[in-house]
Amino acid sequence: MTNILYDALIAPHAQNNAAFLVLDDGTTMTYAGFVARVAQLAHVLKDAGVRPGDRVVVQAPKLSDTIALYGAAVQAGAVYLPLNTAYTQSELTYFIEDAAPAVVVCDAKDAGNVSAICGDNARVLTLAKDGSGSLSVQANDQPTRFDTVARRPDDLAALLYTSGTTGRSKGAMLSHKNLLSNAQSLTDLWQITKDDRLIHALPIFHTHGLFVAINTALLAGAQVRFMAGFDVDTIISEIPASTLMMGVPTFYTRLLGDARLTRDLVANMRLFVSGSAPLLAETHTAFEDRTGQRILERYGMTETNMITSNPFDGERLAGTVGYALPGTEVQITDNGQPVADGEIGMIEVRGDNVFQGYWNMPDKTAEELRDTGFFITGDLGIKADDGRISIVGRQKDLIISGGYNIYPKEIEDVINDVEGVLESAVFGVPHADFGESVLAAVVLEDASLTDEAIAAQVEPHLARFKHPRRYVITDALPRNTMGKVQKNVLRAEHSA
Ligand code: MCA
Numbered sequence: 001m002t003n004i005l006y007d008a009l010i011a012p013h014a015q016n017n018a019a020f021l022v023l024d025d026g027t028t029m030t031y032a033g034f035v036a037r038v039a040q041l042a043h044v045l046k047d048a049g050v051r052p053g054d055r056v057v058v059q060a061p062k063l064s065d066t067i068a069l070y071g072a073a074v075q076a077g078a079v080y081l082p083l084n085t086a087y088t089q090s091e092l093t094y095f096i097e098d099a100a101p102a103v104v105v106c107d108a109k110d111a112g113n114v115s116a117i118c119g120d121n122a123r124v125l126t127l128a129k130d131g132s133g134s135l136s137v138q139a140n141d142q143p144t145r146f147d148t149v150a151r152r153p154d155d156l157a158a159l160l161y162t163s164g165t166t167g168r169s170k171g172a173m174l175s176h177k178n179l180l181s182n183a184q185s186l187t188d189l190w191q192i193t194k195d196d197r198l199i200h201a202l203p204i205f206h207t208h209g210l211f212v213a214i215n216t217a218l219l220a221g222a223q224v225r226f227m228a229g230f231d232v233d234t235i236i237s238e239i240p241a242s243t244l245m246m247g248v249p250t251f252y253t254r255l256l257g258d259a260r261l262t263r264d265l266v267a268n269m270r271l272f273v274s275g276s277a278p279l280l281a282e283t284h285t286a287f288e289d290r291t292g293q294r295i296l297e298r299y300g301m302t303e304t305n306m307i308t309s310n311p312f313d314g315e316r317l318a319g320t321v322g323y324a325l326p327g328t329e330v331q332i333t334d335n336g337q338p339v340a341d342g343e344i345g346m347i348e349v350r351g352d353n354v355f356q357g358y359w360n361m362p363d364k365t366a367e368e369l370r371d372t373g374f375f376i377t378g379d380l381g382i383k384a385d386d387g388r389i390s391i392v393g394r395q396k397d398l399i400i401s402g403g404y405n406i407y408p409k410e411i412e413d414v415i416n417d418v419e420g421v422l423e424s425a426v427f428g429v430p431h432a433d434f435g436e437s438v439l440a441a442v443v444l445e446d447a448s449l450t451d452e453a454i455a456a457q458v459e460p461h462l463a464r465f466k467h468p469r470r471y472v473i474t475d476a477l478p479r480n481t482m483g484k485v486q487k488n489v490l491r492a493e494h495s496a
């Protein structure tokens, strides 16, 4: 038995002295150095009591060691569980209790809080922004070889939480085969090779920045210009020496806002990829007018990795997400039955990319993953007669702000718990920078409650990117005859 993910992504680089991660301070981690560091960290995990199948929670800064930790979890047969660094203690408590990890790696500044959550149930290791902390101290003395733990293709490699329409986050169980098959499809389709240099400005706790970007780079042996975060100046200065960028639509609108983005600047770039949120056709067109490059839009989900992509060679059509990836089937359905080409329906997907179900939630899994293997995405789409897919809406109540998914139910639950609030409805309105932004309509029981007071009580419970940007106090929420809140009415009223 082998470990297909480690064997494909990491093992081949043991003697590869090419640069893998090029950091903001100019230092470089070579591929061979990465393989050695992965082994050292795998020893740390093993010594900390991690056994095959155990979860390793990581809420840590974007560092080369954080990527090596992902590799280490894979090599040690563990299940990697990355978390947004913006999550508050109350959000973190839920994830740790639900996933019951053996080890939690966190920023040194959060160690006290995290230890309080974990008690004796998990070991806590630290990794600070400057790379220091107990994780690296322990790793530095370890051997640079580790006996890779064998795993079956369907064994879990990662657990990624995705918020739910019920307000409770669900852990999407991703297997070695799920991750590897998708990395292979994307690397082939986008023709990524060792000659590529990828601009990496995404966070590494989501599918886009971790699996789409890092797994494809590892598979191809490409160089990654690994940036701490999104910064227009840094990206503009790195574009001439790079060939590839992956980003959310906000990256592209922000770049378009800078006059230095020109055809000459991007002359060396061969591919710009966009995903995680709808790319407006006007952004696509404006980017082409300015640079001569047609952004390649693709579509995916945490549960499925990438599902469709516009072609590398061929027409990249604005407003469409392209064709099902090789090995991935997409059907458009109405009540579970496929509809004719050109008709709107639910997008469903099947293939090696589709997850193994939700952690500890068999009922939720059964609701969304059919016996036939098709996963019900909650996105509404149309398939043209040549197979090209366009997303036309969402059946799930979801806001996507700057590529981050925000489920209104989770926020409404927190607002409704504020003393003096009768009920609330959270909805998204168009936003020039983030695509959508969060608003809350609130009906009060206690008329003296102010929006500042509500915001202050909501704050400790939710990561900042989820906070409503505005509270609208109203006498009643608009409802249809069935009593369902009409968020489209709220959106129309407040979009300006
Ligand atoms: C930051 N803030 C936000 C967001 N990001 N508010 C709403 N939506 C956001 N996306 C808030 C912060 O809380 C802070 O608020 C203020 O903005 C400044 O924070 P800062 O970190 O400086 O912001 P930034 O660096 O400008 O970040 C914007 C960003 C970032 C670069 C667009 O959000 C980002 O990297 N987004 C990518 C997310 C991503 O990777 N998604 C992929 C998910 P305050 O001032 O109040 O404190 S994977 C996925 O969706 C699927 C599978 C797929 O298909 O890929």
Ligand code: AMP
Binding pocket: 162, 163, 274, 275, 276, 277, 278, 279, 297, 298, 299, 300, 301, 302, 303, 321, 377, 378, 379, 391, 394, 400, 405
């Ligand atoms: P996540 O919760 O991160 O798994 O987000 C997945 C959701 O992001 C999908 O169900 C879509 O609604 C949305 N999404 C991802 N890529 C695109 C895209 N290119 N266009 C429109 N929506 C997208």
